[in-house]
Amino acid sequence: MTTEPTTPDKAPSEEIERPIRRPEVLSTCDEIVGACRVLGSDRATLGLVPTMGALHAGHLSLVDAAQAECDHTVVTVFVNPTQFGPKEDFSAYPRDLDADLVALGQHGVTLVFAPSTEEIYPEGFATYVENDGVASEWEGACRPGHFRGVTTVVAKLLNLVMPKVAYFGQKDYQQSLVIRRMVADLNMHPEIRVCPIVRESDGLALSSRNVYLSAEERLRALALSQSLRLAEQLVDDGEGDTAVIERRMRQLIESVGGVALEYIALADPYTLKSVSEIAGPTVAALAARVGSTRLIDNTILSGTLSDLEFS
Ligand code: PAF
Numbered sequence: 001m002t003t004e005p006t007t008p009d010k011a012p013s014e015e016i017e018r019p020i021r022r023p024e025v026l027s028t029c030d031e032i033v034g035a036c037r038v039l040g041s042d043r044a045t046l047g048l049v050p051t052m053g054a055l056h057a058g059h060l061s062l063v064d065a066a067q068a069e070c071d072h073t074v075v076t077v078f079v080n081p082t083q084f085g086p087k088e089d090f091s092a093y094p095r096d097l098d099a100d101l102v103a104l105g106q107h108g109v110t111l112v113f114a115p116s117t118e119e120i121y122p123e124g125f126a127t128y129v130e131n132d133g134v135a136s137e138w139e140g141a142c143r144p145g146h147f148r149g150v151t152t153v154v155a156k157l158l159n160l161v162m163p164k165v166a167y168f169g170q171k172d173y174q175q176s177l178v179i180r181r182m183v184a185d186l187n188m189h190p191e192i193r194v195c196p197i198v199r200e201s202d203g204l205a206l207s208s209r210n211v212y213l214s215a216e217e218r219l220r221a222l223a224l225s226q227s228l229r230l231a232e233q234l235v236d237d238g239e240g241d242t243a244v245i246e247r248r249m250r251q252l253i254e255s256v257g258g259v260a261l262e263y264i265a266l267a268d269p270y271t272l273k274s275v276s277e278i279a280g281p282t283v284a285a286l287a288a289r290v291g292s293t294r295l296i297d298n299t300i301l302s303g304t305l306s307d308l309e310f311s
Contacts, residue, residue, distance in 0.1 A: 020105040023075070023112045025097075029120075029160055032113045036074060036161045039111070044071035048163035048190070050154060053077040053114075054094035054208035055103050058198040062167040063107045065195050074161050075104055077114040082121070082128075083149030094211050113160070120156060128152045129186075134177045137272040139296070142262050142287060150175055151182045158183075158190055165191045169198075170305055171205050173283060173298045174272065180310055196305055197297070199225065205297045212293040216258075221290045223256040228299040231266075231284045235301045240278045242266040245301075253288070262287040262294075269300060269308055278302050 026032045040046050047066030051059050055077075066073040077100055084090035097114060104112060129151035131140075140147055158166060168176045176194045183192060198206045203225035204218065213221055227249040234245050246264050253259050267274050269283040281303030287296045300308070 020102070021110065022101050022105045023109045025101065025112045025114050027113070027115050027119065029115065032074070032115075032160050035111060039072045039074075040162065045164040046070055046161060047073045048157065048161045048166040049073060049075045050157050050166065050168075051075060051077055051100075052079045052093065052208065053100050054096060054211070055100045056198075056206045056208060056210075058169050058171065058206040060103060060107055061198050062169060062195050063104065063109060065193060066165065066167050067108055069193075070163075070165060072111065073109050074163065075109050075112050076157050076161075077112060078120060078153065078157075080120070080149055080153040081117055082152055083146050085143055085145060088143070089209075089212075092212075094208055113157075120153065129155050129182060131178055131182065134174065134181060134272050137174065137267075138263055138265060138285060139174050139287065147175070147178050151178060154179055155182065155186070155188070158188055163190050165193050167193050167195060170194050170298070171197045171207065171296065173269075173285060177270070177272065184311075192310075194305060197299075203229065205295075207295060209293055209295065213290060217291045217293065220256055220258045221293075221295055223253045223259050224286060224288060224295060224297045227252045227264075227286065228284055228297060231301055232299060235278055242274070242276055242278060242282070245278075245284070249284075249286070258290065260289040262289065266301070270310075281307050 026035055036046060047070030049062045049066050063073060063075060077097060079093050079095060081090050101112065128148050131147050131151055135147040168179060180192050183190060202222060204222055205225060230252055231245050231249055234248060239245055246266060249264055253261055264286045265274060266282055266284050269281050275282055278301055282301045283298055284301050285298035287294065
C-alpha cells in the first residue's frame with residue numbers, strides 16, 4: 001500500500017521567517033529621555049531592563065518579562081566602571097554590543113540605550129548614592145564601594161527612562177534588595193521586579209562571567225549550585241539547623257577542590273541577617289572564586305522567590 005503525500009495545513013506564506021528588526025541604539029542622555037517621553041505618551045507603560053551587556057538567557061528572561069508586562073521595553077547596555085573595584089575585571093568584562101543587539105532584536109526589543117562612560121560620568125561628576133543596611137552584608141563586605149556604584153548608575157537610569165517597572169535577576173539577590181531600598185528611601189516610583197535565576201541544564205547559574213571559566217573550572221564551579229541543591233534537600237528532609245546545613249555545604253564544596261569560598265550565608269531574605277533556624281523562607285547565598293573568576297549564586301530555602309512579599 002502506498003501513502004499519499006500529505007498537504008501541509010499551513011499556507012507557505014505563514015512559514016516565512018520575518019526579518020528581525022535591529023533595535024534603535026541611543027547613546028546620549030538627552031536622546032533617551034526624549035525617546036522615553038515619546039514612548040510613554042498616551043499612558044503607555046515602559047519597562048526598564050538595565051544590563052552590562054554580554055547578554056545571556058538570564059538577561060533575556062528579564063526582557064521577556066518586561067515585554068509581557070509593559071507596552072515598551074528599554075534595555076540599557078553599560079559596563080558601569082563605578083561598581084568595579086580597582087583590582088576587579090572592569091577592562092576584561094565581556095563586551096559584544098553587536099551580538100547583544102541581535103539577541104534583543106530577536107526578543108522584540110526596539111530601543112536600547114548604550115552610552116559611553118563619559119556620557120554617564122561627565123567631567124566634574126561628583127554625586128553618588130551611598131547605601132547602608134543590606135548593602136553592608138555579603139557583597140558589600142567583599143567588594144567595598146560596589147553597591148555605591150550600582151545604586152548610582154541605577155538611579156541615573158531610572159531618572160532617564162522613568163519606567164513603570166524595572167527588572168533585575170535573582171542571581172544578584174542582594175543587589176535587588178539594595179535597589180528596592182534605594183527606590184523606597186529616595187521616594188522613587190518604579191516597581192522592582194525580580195525574575196528567577198536561569199541555569200544551565202547541569203545547574204550552573206548563567207553569568208556573563210562564565211566565559212572566563214576553563215572547561216575544568218566550569219566543572220568545579222558546579223559545586224556552587226550543587227551545594228545549594230544540597231541545602232534545599234536537607235531542608236526538605238526536615239533539617240532546620242542552619243549551622244548543620246552550612247557545614248554540609250562547605251564539605252561538599254571542599255570535596256570538589258579548587259573553589260575558594262568567600263562566604264556562605266543562610267539569612268533572613270529581607271534583612272540578610274544570619275538566622276540559626278529555618279523558620280520560614282530563608283535565602284542561602286554564596287560567593288566563591290574558581291581560578292580567578294568570582295561567582296555568586298543563591299536560592300530561597302523553605303519557599304520560593306514568589307513567596308517573598310515586598311511592600
Ligand atoms: O546587574 C547588573 O548587571 C548591574 O549591576 C546593573 C544593575 C546593570 C547596574 O550596572
